[in-house]
Amino acid sequence: MKALDAKLFRDLWRIRLQALAIALVIGCGVAVVIMSFGAMRSLSETRDAYYDRYRFADVFAKLKRAPLTLVDDISALPGVARAEPRIVHYVTLDIPGLDRPAVGELVSLAEEGKAALNAILLKEGRYPRPGHGEVIVSENLAEAHGWHPGAAFQGILNGRKRTLVVSGIAQSPEFVYILDPGQLVPDNKTFGILWMPREELEATFDLDGAFNQISVTLMRGASEPDVIERMDNLLAPYGGTGAYGRDEQLSHAFLDQELQQLRTIATLIPPIFLGVASFLINIILSRLVETEREQIGLLKAFGYGAGEVGWHYLKFALVIVIGGLAIGAAVGLWMGVQMTTLYQQYFRFPFLYYRIDPFVLLASFAVSLAAGMLGTIGAVRAATRLSPAVAMAPAPPATYRRSLFEFIGVAQWIPAQTQMIIRHIERWPLRALTTSLGVALSGGLLVMTFYFFDAIDELIDSYYFRSNRQDATVDFLEPLDPRAVGEVGRMPGVRLAEPLREVPVRLHFEHREKLVRIYGILPNTTLKRFIDVDGKSFDVPPEGIVLGDHLSRTLGAQVGNTIRTDILEGRRGVGEVRVAAIVRENVGLSAYMEADALNRLIGEGPAVTGAQIMIDPTQTSAFYGTLKETPATGMVMLREPAIASFRDTLAKNMLVVISFYVVFGVTITFGVVYNAARIMLSERARELASLRVLGFTRGDVAYILLGELALLVAVALLPACALGYLLSWVMSHAMDTDLFRIPLVVRPSTYATGVVILILSAAASALAVAWRVNRLDLIAVLKTRD
Amino acid sequence: MREANKAPDRRAIFRTEGLTKVYQLGEIAVQALQGIDLVIAESEILVLLGPSGSGKSTLLNILGGLDRPTAGRVFFKEHDLTRASDRELTQFRRASVGFIFQFYNLVPSLTARENVALVTEIARDPMRPEEALDMVGLTPRLDHFPAQLSGGEQQRVAIARAIAKRPEVLLCDEPTGALDSKTGSLVLEAIAKVNEDLKTTTAIITHNAVIAEMADRVISFGDGRIVGEQRNPRRRAASELTW
Numbered sequence A: 001m002k003a004l005d006a007k008l009f010r011d012l013w014r015i016r017l018q019a020l021a022i023a024l025v026i027g028c029g030v031a032v033v034i035m036s037f038g039a040m041r042s043l044s045e046t047r048d049a050y051y052d053r054y055r056f057a058d059v060f061a062k063l064k065r066a067p068l069t070l071v072d073d074i075s076a077l078p079g080v081a082r083a084e085p086r087i088v089h090y091v092t093l094d095i096p097g098l099d100r101p102a103v104g105e106l107v108s109l110a111e112e113g114k115a116a117l118n119a120i121l122l123k124e125g126r127y128p129r130p131g132h133g134e135v136i137v138s139e140n141l142a143e144a145h146g147w148h149p150g151a152a153f154q155g156i157l158n159g160r161k162r163t164l165v166v167s168g169i170a171q172s173p174e175f176v177y178i179l180d181p182g183q184l185v186p187d188n189k190t191f192g193i194l195w196m197p198r199e200e201l202e203a204t205f206d207l208d209g210a211f212n213q214i215s216v217t218l219m220r221g222a223s224e225p226d227v228i229e230r231m232d233n234l235l236a237p238y239g240g241t242g243a244y245g246r247d248e249q250l251s252h253a254f255l256d257q258e259l260q261q262l263r264t265i266a267t268l269i270p271p272i273f274l275g276v277a278s279f280l281i282n283i284i285l286s287r288l289v290e291t292e293r294e295q296i297g298l299l300k301a302f303g304y305g306a307g308e309v310g311w312h313y314l315k316f317a318l319v320i321v322i323g324g325l326a327i328g329a330a331v332g333l334w335m336g337v338q339m340t341t342l343y344q345q346y347f348r349f350p351f352l353y354y355r356i357d358p359f360v361l362l363a364s365f366a367v368s369l370a371a372g373m374l375g376t377i378g379a380v381r382a383a384t385r386l387s388p389a390v391a392m393a394p395a396p397p398a399t400y401r402r403s404l405f406e407f408i409g410v411a412q413w414i415p416a417q418t419q420m421i422i423r424h425i426e427r428w429p430l431r432a433l434t435t436s437l438g439v440a441l442s443g444g445l446l447v448m449t450f451y452f453f454d455a456i457d458e459l460i461d462s463y464y465f466r467s468n469r470q471d472a473t474v475d476f477l478e479p480l481d482p483r484a485v486g487e488v489g490r491m492p493g494v495r496l497a498e499p500l501r502e503v504p505v506r507l508h509f510e511h512r513e514k515l516v517r518i519y520g521i522l523p524n525t526t527l528k529r530f531i532d533v534d535g536k537s538f539d540v541p542p543e544g545i546v547l548g549d550h551l552s553r554t555l556g557a558q559v560g561n562t563i564r565t566d567i568l569e570g571r572r573g574v575g576e577v578r579v580a581a582i583v584r585e586n587v588g589l590s591a592y593m594e595a596d597a598l599n600r601l602i603g604e605g606p607a608v609t610g611a612q613i614m615i616d617p618t619q620t621s622a623f624y625g626t627l628k629e630t631p632a633t634g635m636v637m638l639r640e641p642a643i644a645s646f647r648d649t650l651a652k653n654m655l656v657v658i659s660f661y662v663v664f665g666v667t668i669t670f671g672v673v674y675n676a677a678r679i680m681l682s683e684r685a686r687e688l689a690s691l692r693v694l695g696f697t698r699g700d701v702a703y704i705l706l707g708e709l710a711l712l713v714a715v716a717l718l719p720a721c722a723l724g725y726l727l728s729w730v731m732s733h734a735m736d737t738d739l740f741r742i743p744l745v746v747r748p749s750t751y752a753t754g755v756v757i758l759i760l761s762a763a764a765s766a767l768a769v770a771w772r773v774n775r776l777d778l779i780a781v782l783k784t785r786d
Numbered sequence B: 001m002r003e004a005n006k007a008p009d010r011r012a013i014f015r016t017e018g019l020t021k022v023y024q025l026g027e028i029a030v031q032a033l034q035g036i037d038l039v040i041a042e043s044e045i046l047v048l049l050g051p052s053g054s055g056k057s058t059l060l061n062i063l064g065g066l067d068r069p070t071a072g073r074v075f076f077k078e079h080d081l082t083r084a085s086d087r088e089l090t091q092f093r094r095a096s097v098g099f100i101f102q103f104y105n106l107v108p109s110l111t112a113r114e115n116v117a118l119v120t121e122i123a124r125d126p127m128r129p130e131e132a133l134d135m136v137g138l139t140p141r142l143d144h145f146p147a148q149l150s151g152g153e154q155q156r157v158a159i160a161r162a163i164a165k166r167p168e169v170l171l172c173d174e175p176t177g178a179l180d181s182k183t184g185s186l187v188l189e190a191i192a193k194v195n196e197d198l199k200t201t202t203a204i205i206t207h208n209a210v211i212a213e214m215a216d217r218v219i220s221f222g223d224g225r226i227v228g229e230q231r232n233p234r235r236r237a238a239s240e241l242t243w
C-alpha cells in the first residue's frame, strides 16, 4: 500500500512539530527509566564485584582492647568464615596549607598480600616500611591536597605530634564513601583514611598483641543476628560496643541508601512520566484521529477494511512512539553514563561497569508502546465504527447551549468572543478537562522537581541551625571527666562549651531492635534543641528517653511505651526506659536523655564524651590553630566547612540529576500545551477563518483561540500545585532512610517557579500557534473540507 | 440511440424494496427515505433529481454500501446488501463501486496519481493510475497535490479515482455541484465516456434539470419518496449541455 504510506509520511511531516513534542514526552519517560535503572544496576554490580574481589567483610565490631588470641575464638564461632583483627584510631592531622584541623582514621595494615578481609587497592606508590612514619592515604585525601608518594604532613598520634609521609595512595571497599562520622557528606580535605603497618600502630598506641576492631565474613547460609549476638557476648568483657552488619557500616549504608533512592526514583518517577506521556498520547492521538474522520470515511468508501484503516493510523502512532523510544533510549543511555560517572566521583570505585538491563529496556519500550497503541486504538475504533457515509459527512454544526453566564444573567456584560470561548469549553468539557489535566500533571512534575532544592535547604537549616546550634563539636572518643569540657571552653575563640555524653546502646521494642547512640544532655544547655513533630521546641525531659521520629517509627515505639536498653559500654547493664517525647530529626537515628537520667540508666557517674561549642567568628583561626596543637581533643567537626561541602557535593550531584528532571518537566509541559493549542487550531480552523472572512481581525481570532488556551492553563495552575505537593509527599516518604530523610517542605517560591514555567511554556506555544493563526489561508480553509 | 424501457433483456444491477431510512436526532425522527422501490439496469445512466434534503444522497449511500437502511431491502444483482456483513460490504465497495462526491474528497497529502493509486492498489483488475488520469485529460497534472489543482481538475481526479478500478457501478453525488458550467460539462463528458467505454452503470445526483438530459432515465425525488420517473427517448451528449 504505497499510496497510504505516502499519506502516512506526508501527514507526519505536516504535524512534525506536534509529533516531535509527543515523541519527546514519551522519550522523557523512557529516558528516566533507562537512566535510573542503568545507574542503579551499574552501581550495584560494580559494588558487588568490588566487594567480592577485595573481600569486604560482613560483620564489624569495635571494642576497647582485646588480645589477638581472641581472634581464634571468634573465627571458631558457628557461621563465621574468616575473622580479621585490626587497630583503628582517629587522629588529628595538621595539613600544610589547610587552616583547620583534619581528621584521619588510622587503620592497621596487614603485610602486603596477607589481608584476609577488607583488602586495599594500591593505586600509586608502595606499602609503608614499618617504623618510618610512612602511611598509605586514601585517594580522596590525596586528591584533595594534590599528594603523591613522598608528601608529608603532621599527625597527633597518642599525644605526640609526628610527621607522616605518604608512601602510597589506595582505595578500599570499606571506604567507598569516605565520611567523617557525624557529617552528612564527605569533606575530602578534612577527612581521610591512613593505613599504617600494624606493628607501628601497636607500638604507637601500646596495643602490642591486641586489637580494637574486628571484621568477619559469614559462611553461606549463616544467620547474621546469631553471629552478632555471639560476637557481642565474646567481646563484652573487652569493651565491645556492639557488632553490626553491613547495613550499619557507614560506607555501605550510604551506598545502599543511594541505591535505594535510585531505585525509588527509577520505580516512582518513570511511571509518572510514562503515565503522563501515555495520557497525552491518548488525548493527542485520539483527537488527531478525530480530525481525520472524513479521510477515514473516504478510505472505507473505497473499500479499505476497518483493519486496514486501523493499521494505517496505528502505524502513524507507532512512528511517533518509536521515535520517542529512540530519543528516550539515546538520551537515557547518555544520561546513565553521566550519572554513573558522577557517582564515580562521589563514591570511590576503582572501576565502574556500565550495565543496561535489557529487561528494563524492553519493559519500558513495551509500556510506552502499549500506552501509545491503546490511545490510538480507541480513537481509531470509534472512527471506523462510524458508517462511511456518516464519517464523510461534514460534522454537523455543534449544538451549543446557552452558557452558565447567560443562565445567571451576566452574559450581556461578557464580550461575544469571550462567550465563544466559554461555550466552546462547555460544549466539549471533556476536551477542556483533559487539556487542563495534562497541564496540571506536567506542572506537578515541575513542582516536585524543584521541591528537592527546598528539601535540601530545609535539611541544612534544621540539622545545622535549628536542632544543632553549635559551630563545632569535639569528640573525645572516650568517656572523660567532665572537667575536660572546661578545658575546651578555655581554648581561644571559644565562647561557650557544653558537655555531651554519648553512649552506644541497642534499643529493643517488641521484636524490633536498633543499634544507636543515646546522647546525654544537661538541662539548661542551649546548643542542642529539641523540636517536636509540630515544630515546637521543648526542653529535655528530666526522665525518660527522647526518640527521633524516624527511630520511633523504626522501633514502632510511641510516647508512653517502655523500651529495653542494652548498654554497650562500661558496665553494660540492661535496663528499661519510658519514651518521654518524640523529636523531629531528619538526620540519622538518635535518642536523647537528660544527663543525670542517662547516668542512672547506665549506673555510672558523670562523664563526658564530647563538647559542643560556639566560636567567636573573629577568632576562628586562633581556635583552629590551638586544635591542631592539642593532642587530647580527639576529633573535631566544624559546621561551616561541613555545610560548604554539603552544598558543594549536592550542588554537583543533585543539580545534575535535578536539571535532568527540570528539562523533562519543561519538555512535557511544552509538549502538552503546544499540542493542545495545535489541536484546538486544527479543530477550529474553519470557524476561525470564517470569522476572519466576516471581518474579525487577527487579534480577535487569536483571542478566541488563545483565550481558551489561557483559560485552560489558568484553571490548571492550582491543581498543578496540589499535584506537585502530592508528588513531593510521595517522594519524601519513598526516600526515607536511616541515614537521612528528605523533609516535606515545599516553599511558595517552588510553586511560583512551577507556575512561571507553565505560563512561559504556554506563552511559547501560544506564540507558535498565533503565528499559524496569522497565516490562516482563508480561501483554502473555506474551499476544502478536510 | 436506445430506449431503456424497451430493453427488458437488460439485467437489473440494483433492486430496492420499500427502502426506508430514519435518522433519529434526539427526540426528532427525520424520515430521509420513505419506502423506495427502484430498479437500476445494467449500463444505464440514471439521474436523480430533487430538492435539497429530499433523500437523494441517502439513497446513493445505501446503494453504494456506505450506509444501511432502517427498513426494506437492497439487492446488488443477487446479493442482499441489507444482510451483508461489514466485511462483505467493504468487499462490495472495493470490487464493484466507484464513488464521486460533491466536494471531491481527495486526500490532500497525496498527489493526483497517488490519490488514484490509493484505489488501484486494492482493486482486482485496475487500470494504471496514469491511464485513468489520461481518460479525464489530466496527464499534465499527474504529480500535483489537490491544493495545486482547480475545482474542476480535482473533480476529474476524483472521477479517475472512481473509474480506475473499472467498477460495475459509478455513483456520483452532485459531481458538478461545486463547478461552473463549462468545467461541469467537462466532468460530465468524462462520466459519459466511462459509461460508453466500460458499460458502467451510472447514477448521478443533481438538482440541475439540464443535466437530466444526458440520462437514460430520470427519477424525481421529494420528501424521501420517488415523485416522478421519466425516460429520455434520446440521450444528449454531455458536451451539448449548458446551464
Ligand SMILES: Nc1ncnc2c1ncn2[C@@H]1O[C@H](COP(=O)(O)OP(=O)(O)O)[C@@H](O)[C@H]1O
Pocket (backbone or CB within 6 Å): A390, A393, B023, B024, B025, B030, B031, B032, B050, B051, B052, B053, B054, B055, B056, B057, B058, B059
Ligand atoms: N447523518 C444524518 N443525520 C441526521 N439526519 C440526516 C443525516 N444525513 C441526512 N440527514 C437528513 O436526511 C434528509 C435527507 O438528506 P439527504 O439524503 O442528504 O438529502 P439530499 O441529498 O437529497 O439533499 C435531510 O433531511 C437530512 O437533514
Ligand SMILES: [Mg+2]
Pocket (backbone or CB within 6 Å): B053, B056, B057, B058, B173
Ligand atoms: Mg445530497
